[in-house]
Each structure stands twice: as structure tokens, then as C-alpha cells.
Amino acid sequence: MASSTSTLVSGKSDIALKIITQRNANPKLTNRLLEVATAAFWDDQTFGWRYPTRHEYPTHHRHMFWRYLGNELLDPTVWVVVAYLTENGVEVPVGYSTWQRRGPETPEAVKGRDSWLQTSIIIIL
Numbered sequence: 001m002a003s004s005t006s007t008l009v010s011g012k013s014d015i016a017l018k019i020i021t022q023r024n025a026n027p028k029l030t031n032r033l034l035e036v037a038t039a040a041f042w043d044d045q046t047f048g049w050r051y052p053t054r055h056e057y058p059t060h061h062r063h064m065f066w067r068y069l070g071n072e073l074l075d076p077t078v079w080v081v082v083a084y085l086t087e088n089g090v091e092v093p094v095g096y097s098t099w100q101r102r103g104p105e106t107p108e109a110v111k112g113r114d115s116w117l118q119t120s121i122i123i124i125l
Contacts, residue, residue: 014085014086015083015085016083016084016086016091017081017082017083018081018082018084019079019080019081019082020073020080020081020082020096021073021076021080022073022074025073029082029093030066030069030070030073032093033069033082033093033096034062034069036093036094036095036096037065037068037069037096038058038061038062038065040095041065042054047061047064050064075100077100077101078098078099078100079098079099079100080096080097080098081096081097081098081099082095082096083095
């Protein structure tokens with residue numbers, strides 16, 4: 001479902017952070033991420049201003065997040081990092097963020113992977 005790059009953080013539950021790309025994304029995962037995004041920003045005033053009819057047309061609101069996420073998954077310069085909680089041995093996506101490097105994509109700059117810009121973060125628990 002996700003790449004093998006993972007970091008576990010001990011605590012109440014195990015949280016795994018995984019980098020998702022177009023190759024390892026699947027409809028089940030992207031649908032879950034869209035559920036998370038639409039729930040997280042359902043009553044957000046910023047999106048209320050941009051999409052005042054989101055309550056009457058929830059599919060349009062969801063489609064807006066699909067455009068963002070779809071473009072980010074297709075862009076090789078953007079890293080989509082998904083947070084998973086493990087419940088009963090099953091990993092459940094509970095949030096995601098997108099990161100894109102600032103500055104020119106020169107081999108020297110990319111090698112170090114520094115100067116990253118967080119483009120969005122969406123979390124709901």
C-alpha cells in the first residue's frame with residue numbers, strides 16, 4: 001500500500017509516516033485521503049469562502065481536494081507523506097502532508113534534500 005520508508009513513533013499508538021507516490025498509491029488509499037481532507041476542512045472559513053455551496057454539493061468540495069492530491073501525486077518534485085495509525089494490526093491512514101523543495105532542482109541541491117517547503121498538511125484523528 002505504501003513505500004517501505006517508514007518511521008515509527010512510540011506512544012499511545014504506533015504512528016508510521018510513509019512517502020506515497022503515483023506508483024504506490026491506489027484508489028482505496030486516495031479515497032481515504034480525500035475523506036480525511038474533506039472532513040478536516042469541512043467548516044474551514046478559507047474553503048467556505050472559496051466554495052460557499054460545499055454543503056449543497058459535497059462532491060464538488062471533494063473534487064477540489066482530488067485535484068490538489070492528484071496533481072501532487074503526479075509531480076515528482078512533491079513528496080506526499082501519509083501518517084498511519086495501527087489499529088488491530090491494520091494500518092489506517094489518518095492524515096497527510098505534501099512537501100516540495102524550494103529552489104532550483106540542481107543535482108547538488110537535490111542530493112542533500114534540504115530547504116524543503118511544506119505545501120500542505122491535513123490531519124484528522
